[in-house]
Amino acid sequence: MRKFLPWGLMSLLAALVCWPAWAADQALWEKSTxxxxxxxxxxxxxxxxxxxxxxxxxxxxxxxxxxxxxxxxxxxxxxxxxxxxxxxxxxxxxxxxxxxxxxxxxxxxxxxxxxxxxxxxxxxxxIGQSVLLNRRLAGTVTVYGQLDDPRYTIATKLGTTGDIAARRFMPKARIKNFETEAEATMEVRSGRADAFVYDLPYNIVYAAQFPDALVHLKEPFTRExxxxxxxxxxxxxxxxxxxxxxxxxxxxxxxxxxxxxxxxxxxxxxxxx
The missing domain is CATH 3.40.190.10 (Periplasmic binding protein-like II)
Known part of the structure; x- marks a missing residue:
């Protein structure tokens, strides 16, 4: 003959079994951001x-x-x-x-x-990476791959995927790193650099601000x-x-x-x- 535990005792045992997991979840929640x-x-x-x-x-x-x-x-x-x-x-x-x-x-x-x-x-x-060119290169450089040449200097922002992409796809070019987008883009506008490699949305907006100084190669060459x-x-x-x-x-x-x-x-x- 089988003997069954009282329902109250069974509930208590079940609660004791579940308690460690509940306590762990509660502790994790309290530490969560x-x-x-x-x-x-x-x-x-x-x-x-x-x-x-x-x-x-x-x-x-x-x-x-x-x-x-x-x-x-x-x-x-x-x-x-x-x-x-x-x-x-x-x-x-x-x-x-x-x-x-x-x-x-x-x-x-x-x-x-x-x-x-x-x-x-x-x-x-x-998004993806695209290229801002100094306007004097309009018609001379029409795709990003043409910048893979020792004649060209490319400005990038330090630590960004634009910097990584420039070094990967244009290893023969000279790369100049800058702390901010403003410094790097000014380098291109002034003619001290030939191009700026950076995120497409930023380049679209920046090119619209300075159409007389810059040309935007709008086709992104990475996907991010x-x-x-x-x-x-x-x-x-x-x-x-x-x-x-x-x-x-x-x-x-x-x-x-x-x-x-x-x-x-x-x-x-x-x-x-």
Whole structure:
């Protein structure tokens, strides 16, 4: 004859078995970035102002752009305030890892090398590298491959995928690194460099500002997915960010912001020169 344990005792045993897993999940949640953001009442986003149209300064000195609008929407959805942390690009991943901010939203290309240090969300936009030429080369250089020549000097921004692409596809050219996009593009406008290799959206906007000095080879020669970066070991935050991205795409908000920043240049009138 089988003997059965009382129902109350069975429930207690089941609870004791499940307790370690529940406690572990609770501890993981309390350590998560998302929990800390909600507890603090503040979302801190790291970026580098100067990457049009993702993030740049307006004439009042405020940081605006596609990423900034997404960050504001994100903070509003969380019910917290937004703080933008302007950070030099070559130190932006270390700043994330040392908790200077919660989320990196600086238009960063997802690469295997970077993924060793941080985790990325699903891609939120796909771009490619293109070339800005000094106008004196109009008609002489018509495709990026022609720049693979010792006669040419190519300006790049240090630590970017544009720098990597220039060295990979134009190894015979002379490469000059600069800390900012402004320095590199000025080098081309002044004629001290022949070309600038950088992200397509930025180059489109910049070429429209200086049509008398620059020619844009609009066909991108790489394909790159951009993602938001978070610290490793934080599945709750990563899950929330991916669901947020999926929701704003489904409800049309993402498309509206894309049209505002990538299909119109009306905002240029408000950008500091």
């Amino acid at each position: 998302l929990h800390q953001i909600l507890k603090r009442g503040e979302l801190r986003v790291g970026l580098e102002a100067g990457y049009m149209p993702f993030e740049m300064r307006d004439k009042k000195g405020e940081i605006i752009g596609f990423d900034v609008d997404l960050a504001r929407l994100m903070a509003k959805t969380m019910g917290v305030k937004l703080t933008l942390v302007n950070t030099q690009w070559d130190g932006i991943i270390p700043a994330l890892l040392t908790d200077k901010f919660d989320l990196l939203m600086g238009g960063m290309t997802i690469t295997a090398e970077r993924n060793l240090k941080v985790n990325f969300t699903d891609p939120y936009i796909t 997915a951009l993602g938001w970066a978070v610290r490793k070991g934080d599945p709750d935050f990563l899950n929330w960010l991916n669901n947020f991205l999926r929701q704003i795409r489904d409800d049309g908000v993402y498309d509206a912001l894309y049209r505002k920043w990538f299909e119109s240049t009306a905002w240029l009138a408000n950008v500091s020169g």
